[in-house]
Amino acid sequence: MAHIHLDDYFRVIFEEGILNVPVNRQNLRTSAMRFLEKRQELDHADASLQSKRNEFEVVREKIRERREKLNKNEEKAKEALLKFDRFIKDNDAKRSRGVKKAELQKAVVAQKEKELEDLKKEYSILLSKRDQLSNRVTRATVYHVFLTTLMKMSKKFEDITHLIGRFDTLLATRDQLLEQGKGAETHAERQHVELRRYVSEQSSVLLQLNNTLSKLQTELDTILAQACKLENTWNNIQSTAAKETLLLGQVKFGILNLYHVVGAETGEEDGVQVEDSVNQLEKIHVFIQDLTDISCGVSL
Template sequence: VPAQGAATLLPSTRVLLKRRELAQVEQELQSQREEFRRRMERLAQRREQLARREDQHRDVVLKFDAFLKAAAARQERALQRAGEEQARALAQGAEAARLHRHLEGLQQHRESLARRLQSLRRFGDYLRDVLASMGQFQDVLAMLVHFGVLAGARAALAQEAEAGQERLAQGRAQLQRYQEETSTELLGTNKELAQLHMSLEAARQDVLQWESCWAHVQSTATQKTLLLGQIKLAVLNLFQLSTAWLKIPMDIALEDTEAQLDMMLLCMRGLTDICATSTHPLRHRGARLSRSQE
């Protein structure tokens, strides 16, 4: 409808036109929504396909990784088995070589025993002849056992005799050491006895010297005692004479010699004063009076 004609249209016509336009717009929107929905569905399907492919790829990767690990483990086990087989083969080879050497040694030992048996065959014949001539044993083994016992007894007796000789030698050595020690101790004892004898003689000389000194001391003490007695007796006589002549009372003990001497000294001083007074009466008058007062 032209624009000029639309301006002249009736309102109902314009409403119908608007409705038709709205219907067309709605139809276009619906078609767009349907297209968008179909696109979203295709995108969802695409995402699902991608997720399934990713899961498939992940499974493939995991399976491949597991395959690689299993292959590496199988390879490692194969290498280990190969190493073990190689080591076992080497060990078996070494064991085979050792057994071969041992077999060769056994063969050589067998040959040596055969040669020794051949060389000892004449001794067996000799032992059988001895057994037949003796007639005492049943077989060669019993005879050898008997002679072995005799040889063992002889060896034991020889060993015991040797041990006895060793004990005898040890006893002789011990006796010699004891004699040497005894002689040494005897010499030391003799020296000590001589020293003690010398010490005894010196002690006797000291005793004699001290006895002479003691006798001299006793003699001197006796003389001093006699002299002291004589002095005491003389002092007592003088004391008695002085006190009797001066008429002084005797109030002093007879054994107190020192007091008697003091009294005699006073008496002698008194006599001296008397003598002096008789010659110089005026000079000693005061002294006599004081002495008489005392």
């Protein structure tokens, strides 16, 4: 398409040049030659460009093939890397299992060695016990001989077992008696503790009673002192009352005498009672008032 447009362009330019430029055959020939030269240069440039395009296509195809090859190599490398990674992981797992197995075997060996040492110690202890039992049997032979001789000397026992049974019975009886004695001692100790507790409680009660008695005695002394004071006060009151009663009697007697002096009567219907000193004083007051009024009238 670029080649066609270029031809059209030159054709238009050429036609315009022919139309606008005066016809000159020499110039026309020169222009045609230049046009042909330019046309040849253009064709040469197109051929060179096409060659470059072909070379570029070849290079691009090679690059594409190389890229595909590189992609394949990359895939192969990835697969190889994955295989190598799996190989490493498998080796690590095998090594870990081997280490664990070795550690387990080592622990089992250590456990077996410990068990062997324990068995050796137990065997040594059993040998020691066997020797001790053998020595005890040797020492007990003397007692067997003694019991045999004792059974032969005594007619009460049929064999050594019967003799040992009798001895065990006596030991059991002794233990029972000792236990009963301990029980009696425990009971006596308990009774003694109870007695001490009772004495302590009664002492506390007695102390409280003594304190209460002391308080009551103090209160009694206080009450007696107050009673003595009240008795003295009562005696004083009685003495004062007797004096005041005597004085009151004298006053009443004087009022009664004055009442009689003024000529008033007692004990009658119009009179005043002997004990009514107030009315007697009123009568005396009225008499004195009348006497005063009369005296004032006489003076006038």
